[in-house]
Amino acid sequence: MHLDQQQALRELHGDYAQLLWRFVMRLVHDRAQAEDVVQETLLRAWQHPEVLAREPNALRAWLFTVARNLVIDDWRSARHRHEFGTAQPPETPDDDQSERILDAWLVGDALATLTPEHREVIRQAYYGGKDTTSIAAALEIPEGTVKPRLHYGLRALRLALEERGVSG
Template sequence: MASDPAVLDRLHREHATALWNYVVRLTGDRVAAQDVVQETMLRAWRQGITDDDHQRATSARAWLFTVARHLVIDEARSARHRREFPTDELPEGRIGDQVDAVFDAALVSDALGTLPMIHREVVVRAYYGRATAAEIAEDLGLPVGTVKSRLHYGLRALRLALQERGVTR
């Protein structure tokens, strides 16, 4: 194994640009070409490839190009390459942890269970059903003022129930 960094430096200086141009032509990807050249040079260093004289320089260059070509072929055949594809669109935003939302829903549901039925029914229809006071009044056969009053007192009781559970101030 060649442990002399000067050997790798010389190999890189003499062959990396031509090797990179070759890999760019094969892949069409400038960034991937840099990775392939780096991996090729690493393998050359591990194998002890040198180009001390003209004969060795020719065989070292051939070896480097062959290794680079094989790396490109291996990548093209890889499962990762078949499953991944480039895109100009950003991925969806990060999805946060839903644990807090589940606990909040459980607390609100528990607090709603403590309300008298006449208040709970109006609060649930207004906030979960997104119904207006007039729609709730029509559905329940009550005056709009009664629905507004029950909604007011229901929300007030709900706030107190949540305070008892340590949710709000």
Template structure:
């Protein structure tokens, strides 16, 4: 694996101190090659593996607690971080070749002609009903009222509402059949 330069640091002005550089170099020497092989094995992408290894090493370097651990624990932590980075990269929009666009494309919308004709047919069929039947059918299906609400609004017993709704729907079905809408 080619040696990469890690320019981020924790010293004043964003520069790495000599001690930080030595720590980072030791971290790189101890873990970069096995980590790189692991990432190449996961992805099959040698160039992309360099980026993931660099990010993993930087995260380890920025986490002093992990550097104080046993070297095998540190390596296991870095392998886990690298695996998560590979997964994140695979899920990213860039990987799926999604691109941002300035404007969202127009959605194709139907012209609404069929819906208009259906509405006209239903309106004509409703007009063929008696006023009592039409009143309960419209309240039930267009306004969404319950039997009790319709009974209160029309000032009739709930049983009468149910009866009118039953016979009103039956008459509506017949009117639509006459127009050739249903069987």
């Protein structure tokens, strides 16, 4: 932007911004919207330098007409017809739990196909967070028995899940 264009824009803003803002405020009763309309009006004037060369009364009429038309366009817009302000924010939807519920159901169904010994070792390890020593103590079995039960139990669980269409 050239120095003379910057000066012309400053003068345009200084001469008309406050007048336009008061005019638009009477139409919209919203400070932010009024400021937006004034900025857009001044921008359009700057984009059409031939308008800036008009006599002051013609320039003023053009600016007020553009501002009025911007307000009317906004009133006619779908945003204005379909949106409304509210003091309450909309409810935020809960996360969709269906995937988690389905997974839990599939795993539970697959666990039911295991022997009670394998199922209990898996439950203690994965749902109880216990290590092999703790599992052996809780189930009163040798620690050397826990590892094979866990291995074969997980293998059987994987096969049961694959039969239900779960791959992984």
